[in-house]
Amino acid sequence: MKRFQDIVIASALSWAVLGSGALALVDDPVQLDIHDAKKAQFHWQVNCRGCHGVKGYGSAGGAPPMPGVLSKLLSVDGGREYLARVPGVVNAPLDDADLADLLNWVMLTFTCEPLPTEFRGYDAVEVGALRKKALVTDAHLKRAELLSKLGDSGASDGLACATGE
Numbered sequence: 001m002k003r004f005q006d007i008v009i010a011s012a013l014s015w016a017v018l019g020s021g022a023l024a025l026v027d028d029p030v031q032l033d034i035h036d037a038k039k040a041q042f043h044w045q046v047n048c049r050g051c052h053g054v055k056g057y058g059s060a061g062g063a064p065p066m067p068g069v070l071s072k073l074l075s076v077d078g079g080r081e082y083l084a085r086v087p088g089v090v091n092a093p094l095d096d097a098d099l100a101d102l103l104n105w106v107m108l109t110f111t112c113e114p115l116p117t118e119f120r121g122y123d124a125v126e127v128g129a130l131r132k133k134a135l136v137t138d139a140h141l142k143r144a145e146l147l148s149k150l151g152d153s154g155a156s157d158g159l160a161c162a163t164g165e
């Protein structure tokens, strides 16, 4: 365990040295390079909050809760792609770089569980390519399919962290 922690710290340091811009540090070993967190938060408020809510809990019959589910989706094959292909993301009036920064901010802000350790942030090139593969009307089906791979109905989404509301 000690050895594992040493490796994590070493890799965090190399990210800090190599990474450009501000480095967001979270409680888990995943390091994300958010270029402009304030701008990302502003973009969230203007473009996403109406459906997803201030804290990402969504609303009954509307957007599903994000806390408790983002890390699950990221751990499933196809989940990373799904998160950048939903209509709200694809159609946001933002360029690919700002959208990538917003998505990374979302992953850090609205997860209540550690992100998968292998997760690395989105960048403009990846987001630009995924935007071209938009899930237009079938995003909810894709979501259900991904969660079913985990044997998860999604019924407990959001509950895991509801005490933090």
Ligand code: HEC
Pocket (backbone or CB within 6 Å): 043, 044, 047, 048, 049, 050, 051, 052, 062, 063, 064, 065, 066, 069, 070, 082, 083, 084, 086, 087, 088, 089, 092, 102, 103, 106, 139, 140, 143
């Ligand atoms: C019109 C309402 C609406 C807006 C605006 C919206 N979304 Fe969504 N979002 C949804 C719904 C509904 C889903 C669930 C998938 C589906 O059925 O389309 C979703 C799913 C997601 C997901 C996948 C999470 C999950 O648990 O499935 C992410 C990530 C996401 N949205 C990010 C954003 C971001 C970032 C913005 C702003 C740029 C945004 N959304 C704007 C309604 C919206």
